Structure formats: C-alpha cells, structure tokens
Amino acid sequence: MVLFASQDASKEGPKQDIWGSGARLFFLIGKLASSESIVEPCLLDYEMLQGQVHSGGATGAGAISSEGTQDTRAGEVLQEAQLELAPEKAERGKVLPNYEAFPPPPKVPTTWWQLLHHLLFFGLGIGTLLFQPSWLPDWKLTLVMYLYSDFMSALLHRTFDHEECLKVPALDFVAYGFQMHHAWPMESTKGVGLYRLFCDTVRIQWILLVCFAVISSHTLLAAQILYLKLLFGAYGSAVGHFYAHFPENQRPFLVRTLQGLHLLLPPKHHAVHHRAPYNENLTSVSGLTDFIVNPLLKDCPFIPTLLTLLGLSMFDIRLIEGLYSRFM
Numbered sequence: 001m002v003l004f005a006s007q008d009a010s011k012e013g014p015k016q017d018i019w020g021s022g023a024r025l026f027f028l029i030g031k032l033a034s035s036e037s038i039v040e041p042c043l044l045d046y047e048m049l050q051g052q053v054h055s056g057g058a059t060g061a062g063a064i065s066s067e068g069t070q071d072t073r074a075g076e077v078l079q080e081a082q083l084e085l086a087p088e089k090a091e092r093g094k095v096l097p098n099y100e101a102f103p104p105p106p107k108v109p110t111t112w113w114q115l116l117h118h119l120l121f122f123g124l125g126i127g128t129l130l131f132q133p134s135w136l137p138d139w140k141l142t143l144v145m146y147l148y149s150d151f152m153s154a155l156l157h158r159t160f161d162h163e164e165c166l167k168v169p170a171l172d173f174v175a176y177g178f179q180m181h182h183a184w185p186m187e188s189t190k191g192v193g194l195y196r197l198f199c200d201t202v203r204i205q206w207i208l209l210v211c212f213a214v215i216s217s218h219t220l221l222a223a224q225i226l227y228l229k230l231l232f233g234a235y236g237s238a239v240g241h242f243y244a245h246f247p248e249n250q251r252p253f254l255v256r257t258l259q260g261l262h263l264l265l266p267p268k269h270h271a272v273h274h275r276a277p278y279n280e281n282l283t284s285v286s287g288l289t290d291f292i293v294n295p296l297l298k299d300c301p302f303i304p305t306l307l308t309l310l311g312l313s314m315f316d317i318r319l320i321e322g323l324y325s326r327f328m
C-alpha cells in the first residue's frame with residue numbers, strides 16, 4: 001500500500017500545497033474540536049503531513065498565531081502530531097517482518113565509465129543504423145527479444161525479491177536494492193532519476209557481455225540478440241519501471257500512449273506488484289508476459305529461480321539463436 005500513498009501524493013503535483021493546507025486545517029480543526037487522539041495518520045499522506053509540520057507547518061502556525069490563544073493550542077497540536085507520527089516514520093521502511101526497516105535510498109553519484117558505457121552502446125546502435133543498416137535485426141527478432149526481455153526482467157526481479165537472497169554474498173546488495181524499492185517506491189525511481197536507473201544496469205550488462213564473449217557464438221545473429229537483450233532488458237526495463245512510478249500529470253504523451261497500449265509497463269499493472277508479498281506482476285518492460293510469468297514464478301522457491309536465472313543468462317543467446325535459425 002506504500003505505493004498508493006506515495007503515488008497519490010505525487011500525483012497532486014502543483015495542487016499539493018492546497019491539499020496540504022486543507023489537510024492541515026482539517027487535521028487541526030478535528031483535533032481542536034474533539035481533543036481526542038489525532039486523525040489517523042494513514043488518512044493523510046504521512047510525508048506530506050510531516051513536510052507541512054517541518055517546513056510549511058511553521059507558516060501554518062504563524063497564520064494561526066494572529067488568532068491569539070489559538071496560537072499556543074495550534075503549536076501544541078503540531079508538536080503532538082510530530083510526536084505521534086515519529087514512530088510511524090521509523091517504521092516507514094519496514095516491509096519484511098524479519099528484517100530491519102530499509103532507510104531511504106541514498107543519492108549515489110554516477111561515474112564517467114557508466115557514461116562511457118551508455119555512449120558506446122547507443123553510439124554503436126546509431127552507427128549501425130546510419131552506416132551498416134543491413135546489420136540491423138528484423139522485426140521478428142526484435143519482437144521476440146522485446147517479449148523475452150519482459151520475461152527476463154521478471155525472472156531477475158523474482159530472484160532478487162526473495163528474502164533469502166539478502167543473505168547470499170555478492171548478490172545481497174542487489175537484493176537489497178530490489179527490496180528497498182518496496183519500502184521506498186517513489187524515492188528509488190523518480191527520486192533518483194532515470195539516468196541513475198540506467199547506470200544501475202551497467203554492472204549486469206558487463207556480466208552479460210562477459211557471458212557472451214565466453215559462451216556464445218560470435219555471429220551477427222548472436223550480436224543482434226545480445227544488443228536487443230541489453231536494449232530492452234536493461235534500458236527498456238529501466239524506462240518501463242521508472243515511468244510506472246511517475247506522476248500521471250508529468251508523464252510525456254508518448255509514455256502515456258505506450259502505457260495505455262501495454263507496450264510500456266502500465267502503472268496500474270505494476271501497482272499489483274507493490275502489495276505484500278510482492279510476488280506478482282514482476283515484469284518491468286511492458287507487463288505483457290505476466291500472464292505466463294505469474295503462475296510460473298509467483299511461488300517458485302529461491303534456489304530454482306536463481307538457477308534458472310543463471311542458466312538463461314549464460315545460455316539464452318545460444319538458445320534463441322538456435323531456435324530463431326530453425327523456426328524463423
């Protein structure tokens with residue numbers, strides 16, 4: 001439910017101040033009239049109220065101060081609100097019963113080598129388009145890889161969403177990022193920006209490049225499969241997930257259209273994933289393969305999921321190349 005609270009607040013966008021003031025007034029009037037426990041914090045977006053108390057709250061109290069005696073009472077109410085909301089803030093990141101609350105995602109700077117990676121990747125694609133168009137993949141392979149990448153995004157997601165993965169060395173920090181997202185959905189997507197999400201995929205792209213260099217055949221078809229796998233699986237997945245958490249009134253027209261057509265992950269579809277136990281609608285590209293993925297992965301234990309992910313990550317290019325050559 002964290003997703004809905006955060007999304008609702010963000011959707012308000014420019015109206016937030018008006019809503020914030022209204023909510024605060026409603027809150028204060030209710031408190032002053034009844035002198036009973038405060039309005040349930042869950043009725044108001046926690047962060048919005050907390051933000052008003054910390055920053056706008058001073059302005060609100062100042063406005064009321066002209067009312068004389070209400071000034072002290074309003075100040076008390078705001079202080080009480082802070083005290084009563086403080087324990088809830090400490091629990092905000094708590095999504096796993098047996099794991100401590102996740103703190104908000106830190107601002108991690110991007111690096112020059114991540115930028116270089118993106119430039120080389122898209123430079124290669126644009127260069128091929130301009131100077132060697134015969135090397136471009138055909139529409140059938142593009143469609144297959146678009147759907148396959150959606151499926152792989154779910155397999156990756158399911159693997160790292162398993163609580164056991166938080167204890168596996170070398171995988172634990174990736175699992176942490178995935179599961180922290182359940183606690184801080186907006187903060188870890190819109191809050192960090194799309195470019196940061198692109199950069200987060202660079203490490204796994206390099207692992208896939210090494211797998212390709214060592215295991216796959218080095219044909220044009222294999223290179224096309226690899227390129228489309230990274231394009232849709234890494235960048236497409238980041239774009240799909242980013243805009244699934246983006247406020248509706250700030251999404252570009254093209255994004256809204258693609259989401260409406262289910263060609264890019266629709267927010268309502270992804271919202272299903274953000275309900276405990278976070279094991280449905282795991283895809284990040286389009287959501288088109290969830291009807292296959294949900295029954296397969298929903299209750300799949302950690303070890304089989306991890307082994308399938310490792311196996312496919314290493315051998316999928318060979319597999320797809322063989323199937324594609326034979327049937328298409």
Ligand SMILES: [Zn+2]
Nearest residue numbers: 157161178278
């Ligand atoms: Zn998840």
Ligand SMILES: [Zn+2]
Nearest residue numbers: 181185245270
């Ligand atoms: Zn999400």
